[in-house]
Amino acid sequence: MSTQKTKVRIGVDIGGTFTDISIMDARGGIITKKVASTVDNYARAIGEGLAAAFGENALGGADVAELLHGTTVASNAILELKGARTGLITTKGFRDVLELRLLRMPRLYDLLWEKPPALVERSLRLEVDERVDAKGKIVRPLDPAEVEAALDRLLAEKVEAISVCLLHAYVNDAHERMIRDIIRRRAPEMVLSISSEVLPEIKEYERTSTTVINSYVKPVVGRYLKSLTADLKGVGITAPLLLMQSNGGLTPAEVAAEMPVHIIESGPAAGVIGARALARRAGFDKVISFDMGGTTAKAALVENGEVTRAEEYSVGGGIMIGSRLMSGAGYVLKVPAIDLAEVGAGGGSIIAIDAGGAPQVGPLSAGAFPGPVCYDLGGTEPTVTDANVVLGYINPTELAGGAVKLHAEKSRAVLAEKIAAPLGLPVERAAHGAHLVAAANMIRAIKAVSSERGRDPREFALVAFGGNGPLFAAGMARALGIRRVIVPPSAGVFSAVGLLYSDVEYHLSRTYRQRTTALDLPGLVAAWQALEDQAREKLAADGFRPDQIHLRRFAKLHYKGQAYELSVPMPEGPVTEATSARLDQAFGDEHERTYGHRAGPGEPVELVSLNLAATGELDTLRDTGGGMAAATAAPGERQAYFGPEHGWLPTPILGRGHLVGRDRQGPVVIEEYDCTCVVPPGMTARLDPHGNITIDTGIAA
Template sequence: MSLRIGIDIGGTFTDLVAIAPDGTVRTHKTASTPHDYSQGIATGLAALLTGEAVAEVLHATTVGSNTILEGKGARTALITTAGFRDVLEIRDLRMPRLYDMHWTKPPALVERRLRLEVSEKTRPDGSIAVPLDPASIAACIERIRAEGVQSVAICLLHSYANPAHERAVADALRAALPDVALSVSHEILPEIKEYPRTSTTVVNAYVQPVVRAYLTALSARLRALGITAPLHLMQSNGGLAAAGHAAAFPAHIVESGPAAGVVGAAALAARLQEDRLITFDMGGTTAKAGLVEDGHVLRTEAMEVGAGVMAGARLLVGAGYMLKLPAIDLAEVGAGGGSICRLDAAGAPKVGPHSAGADPGPVCYGRGGTEPTITDCNLVLGYLDPAGLAGGAVKLDREAALHAVTDHIAAPLGLPLEQAAHGMLRLAAATMMRAIRAVSVERGRDVRGFSLLAFGGNGPLFAAGIAAELGIRRVIVPPMPGLFSAFGLLLADTEHHATRSLRMRTADPAALQTALDALLQEGADRLAEDGFPPDRRSATRTARARYVGQSSELSVPLPDGDAPAILAALPEAFAAEHARTYGFRAPPGEPVELMGLSVIARGIPEHPRLPARIPPATATVPPCRRAWFEATGWTDTPVLARAGLATTPRQGPLIVQEYDATCLVPPGASAALDAFGNVRIELQ
């Protein structure tokens, strides 16, 4: 029997899920090891495996994003066209805080003295205006050697139209400095718009040596455990990529961690025939929200990294580092089980974004934490089992949590302990609702027509209360909710995204067909390298378009067929997407401008990856626990394992306690188990 293993690293726990060919599932949680995440993975695998063969290892990691957030990337240089060294400073003039005179933009990832210029210029049509000067390349090489640079980003003007000069610069650097990592813009993002292309290439260069070293260390630990199976990484866009590709193009895996859960939600939504789902993933550090419609995840063409929490007014960007790459559209806020509860200088209660993380963790972990967290508040109110988390592996000290919440929150506010703890949970919920609104209301969707799929170690605790506030009638808690992101890895497909700029105001079927054929061939070649035969490949085609005069584009699915059919269908398809996104469409005849093409090449698995049913977990749980609810006060609340929940709805209050998560069914709600093994909570 050979296993497929999914591994997801969180701020507090590292989750591992293994699935066998017959559909049986095995799980394990272990503490994350931030100093070397591969160590925690090795510890978890040693506990999970009992000598079975491993067919595939799938991994979601936050190494890329953490490298940027912590400012611990490689010493990086940028080579660009003379006169364009300050593109990273000028950015796109977007201000996230319009009236904050004290706001300062984040420092460029490449200091100015290492932004080097070469004499050359390519026109937008690909013709050469200024030939490339070899002497300027030689000067750049000498400066890079003298400064001890580890990684170089190469981004020349209009290289998306003609990459000849970029190739020449890259060839010269490879010959002179073979140990220096290179990131070349036409290989990473061959698209128009100078700042997004430069920023994306620089981010790739900044994290590349760190990610490569991490994957090398992880591969060595896997081999030491006797695991020689292929290693694949989750990309920010929700597809899988081989470890070699991820090491060369780490910009694609910067936001790989949050993507896996949404991919799993899309597969589950298709199985359950749920047309509209909002995903709510609350872990130890952050909470993320995403959208699944008609079995498809909502994607975005760009994202920002290092901008703090990603929520609120989504148009007010500019606080982070631009990555112009396809990604699952997620809103993220700093609210998790480890989020610290405190009073600010004015005495107002605050939750997060700072987190106690895995070390020292919440006060109740007994590892030296002194400030109360969301987990401590949940324990104080009776929602969590004092016997411990993860099947008792993490013991909880309720007395320590009581003292921390009392001393830091309740006493200074002059509130009863229960009201102080509950108020902090309400405050955290309000923060998380911002993320849900950001992917729904701010995208033109009415949340009342959606179901809420809650997972993560803390998502099922908050889901019913948040749904009630938003007017959502149904909450679905999948099997293994605390490990659902790791499980989602096992449901993902191998994907390769290819894009090209193609600015076209007038119909030119020949140019469109040539560009589309090149993208389709690029995707097919990549899938062939991954071992997928022609009968197990598929391709999805989209266009980026806008009304003439607009400064931003929308992605529009393209129908099958040749270029004339696509051009004929594009205006109406774009108008319909514009109406859905912005609430209006231009009058008929308004010209539409094509700005680019994208192709998603997808490898089709040999067998369905989602089991027909996941048996509900059995566990030894206490029959009852006193829990505090705003409507009823302290109440003797039944506690059940998931397997103890029947298909007949049972009225709350109720606690469903599992190895990896706890689900809270408040008074006024009912819960039942469906045929797949999900807990379905219905709200009045």
């Protein structure tokens, strides 16, 4: 796959409040555009935003080489339970796997917690009397007449999609293929997912859940992509459309429409990829990416130039943590995804007084409409943005270069009435308290990907982006003991920029269970070769040359008897007798780093599955990251409140260009088109050679 370097590349990221657009021109420069999201039809904001950006920069659809897109349409379908009416055909005795789940409680002592409803209601979960054993031997053949009867019932119920998940189909998929062929013959237009194609791995609930989710969101994603393609053609764009996957790689729209399970967490992934590119270019081995937008805040880890991935995660359960230590709240997806922690804290998060009389922030959000009270679009509840306007951190009259007009007096009035008066506090103290509560909520997400994974956050730099990330990052970093904060150029639309650093990527897997001390070396070599052949075939079909294809092997292992695995890189080079010892060592190291201990040398280690990450490197121009011209306009100034310790302080209002060639001591506020960066007292801001704002939090090394 290649594109002409004279053309532009476009990244589009949809958030709950704003839709962000980044355009990389032929010289590697970045043009950005921020427009309000259209929640009734997200595709419309993309078409409108692109039309406006084209008009402002003398561009047209014919100038576009490729459009890269991160979307929340699939996750929203699950969160709102607005997916397809789905049926399930499964092995006799396994009808209730979706209800039984893993018998894990995310809140152990909360007697009022209820698990979310199954995505397939019980009357639409049908059984067939077949059986394949764990070694792939057919014990009870499948009766086609039974499949026909089950299909008749589902068609009579007017299902929009069907999932098929049979016991041990990951090792022998003959019966699943028989069912697939019958459905294709009888109902050729039916949306269909079979587990041996979606997730050919052991673990019955995870495989069933993942396959069902693929069917559940498939029609929704298909309709969205059809609408988006039409809107893009409306502005003259016929270039390839690539979607961001949960794992941080891109995939062609046609593949995403067929396997939408890989784009469930498409939205948050691009920013992490951008943070990885920033870390590599600026020479940081360890960074935590922190992305705070209008509705949520997300954190992820980048170590040694690589993102950290989870092998499974839950969606639809409140705080989203791809954690091995906490699960059970949402719907499980056993597909590789960037290891994110997400909390309901953003600029639109509503501030309220709880039943105990304490202030709380989120998870409810005012969203893009009606939005914060200061937007004057009908909002009546105070939000984090309103608090930051009162504190003097945000320009009291406008955002996004004047695209959003603000009414600071409305923010002050609603905070005074609904928060300050009940608490008996001055309005600035109440606003500052809400700011700190929001920060504490987001610190939970950072700890979830660092200290809860056995990593010390003090060893990392914090890369802050999103419309609100740079506003909160410095204060949060100081609370965590982090010494350095990095705010990249175009930070407010950085997830859209991050798309421009991504490549096409496929993650393939297959179950392969053996003790490491008794590896079948020829069998292991053959299994790896089959995965690699499949990966090369997929990427070649996408138009990639052999020199653009890069493969990385991983193995999932556990101590024999454990129920959960850890993923480690497969040792480089050919598979030999030494591979066993090297796998044992790598697994022991990862187990100790994650859980704080490792077993003795005699404890048997079991290989569970093989995983392959296959990357197709896009042959396109990347951002060259040049310097920045010094600002010529004089800095402004306004009063900003930094808590009881400092009170109201006269605070310089700068642009990024004011940092060229000199350090700035806090307090300062740096205002840009797409975000605001706050540098509190006692901290120092400067510009690095790549145009990043770097903030020294004043914590001794």
